[in-house]
Amino acid sequence: MTQPKLLLLSTGGTIASVASDSGLAPGANGAELVRTLGEMPFDLTIKDILHLDSSNIQPEDWQLIAKTVYEERLHYDGIVITHGTDTMAYTASMLSFMLQQIEIPVIITGSQVPINVVLSDAQDNLRLAFSAALTKHPGVFVAFDGKIMRGARSVKVRTTDFNAFESVNFPPVATVTSDGLVYRPELMRDELTKPCQLQATVETQVALIKLFPGFDPQMLYSMVEHGCRGIVIEGYGLGGMNFIRRNLVAVVGDLIAQGIPVVATSQCLYERSDLTKYEVGREALLKGAISAHDMTSESAITKLMWALGQGMDLAAVKQVFEQDLVGEVTLN
Structure with a gap:
């Protein structure tokens, strides 16, 4: 045998x-x-x-x-x-x-x-x-x-x-x-619907930011000016971002208007981000922030790197973050 x-x-x-x-x-x-x-x-x-x-x-x-x-x-x-x-x-x-x-x-x-x-x-x-x-x-x-x-x-x-x-x-x-x-x-996800293709091109000019009280949103502009093409932000709780005094939400909206995808995830290890529940999340969602749902930060940043590496624009990145490609996310 x-x-x-x-x-x-x-x-x-x-x-x-x-x-x-x-x-x-x-x-x-x-x-x-x-x-x-x-x-x-x-x-x-x-x-x-x-x-x-x-x-x-x-x-x-x-x-x-x-x-x-x-x-x-x-x-x-x-x-x-x-x-x-x-x-x-x-x-x-x-x-x-x-x-x-x-x-x-x-x-x-x-x-x-x-x-x-x-x-x-x-x-x-x-x-x-x-x-x-x-x-x-x-x-x-x-x-x-x-x-x-x-x-x-x-x-x-x-x-x-x-x-x-x-x-x-x-x-x-x-x-x-x-x-x-x-x-x-x-x-298990044993079903194979198409042949495997190597998709190994990635965009390395991305950032993963952990939000904290006092974070200066203007720093995001500096990152983009130096070549950053996408950002994942670990927000508070369900993914909330501050908009009083240091208006992070406004900066996020401005960057998204420039075509820079901004993905919102949670600092909490377990359970999901949900930008629809609180005002601090809804404001970010209205500005175009992309929800990572219950993805890990490791998965969110690598998915963003991979998506940008495939040549996806902002609209395509938004779309792919609403898809479960490899079992990385739970979508309702």
């Missing part, structure tokens, strides 16, 4: 780190990671494509990862990507948009402790990722601490605990129990 074929793409991160004079730094390659797991019931190919702490992962690296996955996807039953945890949620969200309708499981994982440390979480996370890659459930997912999460819903919420990631505003699609890796079929 032919064994399933999996591909491991190693990019560095804590999972591959070793001690150095300047602190932990990526040092182990993919083969060294896998060697700690012993024999495995599948045919595994290993490619080391990056060697970076994830804090150094940039859009150019997203493009390399996405291009590699796209070119290799039809040769394997699943692909596992090892990655640092600090920007894993950004990478998972962006790959979800770049690789829409991917035909196989693409599973991103890492660890809080290097794999060569006793009691590391790395081995369990790697085994989990390989198990998920064998399921034939297509899409981009994060595998961490016994959970499989949609890539565009995952957020790092803890700095040191093994339970570092949560699936925000959407349940994990699978969890590890005494019965093994158990998927919830009602949460």
Whole structure:
């Protein structure tokens, strides 16, 4: 019987780190990671494509990862990507948009402790990722601490605990129990409606702003003058923005009139933004602010980068933010 074929793409991160004079730094390659797991019931190919702490992962690296996955996807039953945890949620969200309708499981994982440390979480996370890659459930997912999460819903919420990631505003699609890796079929999006196409062009001249009392809205003009082409604002509560004294709403309206998309999301990790409920939200909505609904900030900013990278104008960006492309948003 032919064994399933999996591909491991190693990019560095804590999972591959070793001690150095300047602190932990990526040092182990993919083969060294896998060697700690012993024999495995599948045919595994290993490619080391990056060697970076994830804090150094940039859009150019997203493009390399996405291009590699796209070119290799039809040769394997699943692909596992090892990655640092600090920007894993950004990478998972962006790959979800770049690789829409991917035909196989693409599973991103890492660890809080290097794999060569006793009691590391790395081995369990790697085994989990390989198990998920064998399921034939297509899409981009994060595998961490016994959970499989949609890539565009995952957020790092803890700095040191093994339970570092949560699936925000959407349940994990699978969890590890005494019965093994158990998927919830009602949460899956296995239907493929068109062939996968690589859409890896992104616009990097964007900004993610966390609103705070006293924020000077004029700073947004300076950002646009220096080339910023889109902004995500983490507003208060349901996405409210101030319009008394420092009139952020007026500036947002002016920028939108100039063709600059401004997306409103919430500083609250859970539940949705809703610009229709309070005056501070309705004023922003009337000025043309785009609601992110219940998207994570990581998903909102990467979706904006991706949309602008596809050449979308303001009207098209507004339209795409009212679409659920990869399970990133709940729309009523």
